[in-house]
Amino acid sequence: MGHIRAYYEQITRMSEEEWLFISSHFTRRVFKKGEVITKKGDIEKYLSFIESGIVRYYIPDVENELTFHFCFDREFTCAYDSFLSQNPSEYELQALTNMVIWCINYHDLQKVYAQTKVGNYLGRFAAENLYLAKSKRELSLLKYTAKQRYLNLFDENPEIIEKIPLKYIASYIGITPQGLSRIRKQII
Amino acid sequence: MGHIRAYYEQITRMSEEEWLFISSHFTRRVFKKGEVITKKGDIEKYLSFIESGIVRYYIPDVENELTFHFCFDREFTCAYDSFLSQNPSEYELQALTNMVIWCINYHDLQKVYAQTKVGNYLGRFAAENLYLAKSKRELSLLKYTAKQRYLNLFDENPEIIEKIPLKYIASYIGITPQGLSRIRKQII
DNA sequence: CGCCGAGTTGAACTGAATCAAGAAACGTGG
DNA sequence: CCACGTTTCTTGATTCAGTTCAACTCGGCG
DSSP states (O other): OHHHHHHHHHHOOOOHHHHHHHHTTOEEEEEOTTOEEEOTTSBOOEEEEEEEOOEEEEEOOSSOOEEEEEEOTTSEEOOHHHHHHTSBOSSEEEESSOEEEEEEEHHHHHHHHHHOHHHHHHHHHHHHHHHHHHHHHHHHHHHSOHHHHHHHHHHHOHHHHHHSOHHHHHHHHTSOHHHHHHHHHHHO | OHHHHHHHHHHOOOOHHHHHHHHTTOEEEEEOTTOEEEOTTSBOOEEEEEEEOOEEEEEOOTTTOEEEEEEOTTSEEOOHHHHHHTSBOSSEEEESSOEEEEEEEHHHHHHHHHHOHHHHHHHHHHHHHHHHHHHHHHHHHHHSOHHHHHHHHHHHOHHHHHHSOHHHHHHHHTSOHHHHHHHHHHHO
């Protein structure tokens, strides 16, 4: 659980007391490669910190499943839309590898927000950064061709290209697996 | 300024004292149609509430200006990326109509966050909702064709279609003005 | 060994871009 | 209030990025 503390310390100082209060609400969970962490239609119960593993975010659909995000080691992961609104999720989270995560449930997090100043600050900071990341992605989708988006992934997040099956990457950058296969051929 | 209070009251209750503290930091500003509110390269000083008027968000470029957002009456408006990070803005805000806005500057907002519980809550709430809106837009860009995105605008935000020049709408849904003109012809 | 899913490749097709030109609407000054 | 220039919108012809459908290769695994 030290990884969570290290993560928080990058953002703001926190007293021992605050850390004990916050950390007491996290519990450990384990998932196998391929398992679904959060199902479409369920209400997201947990905000989770990834100790190890990779998560894929996708909208399931018999014909045309849509992958739109990945999370890695030492990041928080969550079906935020559902978690924030406490409505059923429109998408799913799947473990792409075996995983270990640390979870805090919705009500405990509300307690942290209500009872610690630092919790509230961290919550706002997290939401702001999620917003900034999505803004960047919006511009990427509007501004660049699929080929350019793929090349940008190399620079910004090579981990995605190294560790994730092509078909999911294709969906993530908004094209078909065949389309991405052709783009790759052009590049080499 | 009553509109701001009404807006806040939709989100959470607030004491008279808190309201007086918060509202004392807002100042009134006026812009003429076509004026630039926040310039690219400048650091965003203000978070602003729109009393009346329409704002366009865009990345200026001699060749290919990119419009990616609009704000209307009784919404907050801001170059958030710049405001949150206090780095120079990569985009601009322009008044599409004559406007009246109420502004709070960065340092005063930090005071509000530091000194009122309700301010912090409102800040987190705002960031979370900005995130949710961008998430929705991400999916719209990945999932639908330009034609479908245009039709969705009718349902979700007809104000945009009624009040905003076609060339900006085209950019917003990710196509050229010529492209949108053709799509329109198909629909009628 | 044979099966299955992931990735590649080819051919025909499509949505949207680009280039170019004309029509309509808009704003400003006389 | 009209006339003129500018901007916005439309339309046509051509090009291009990426899709779709289909067939094939490759590697992992029971």
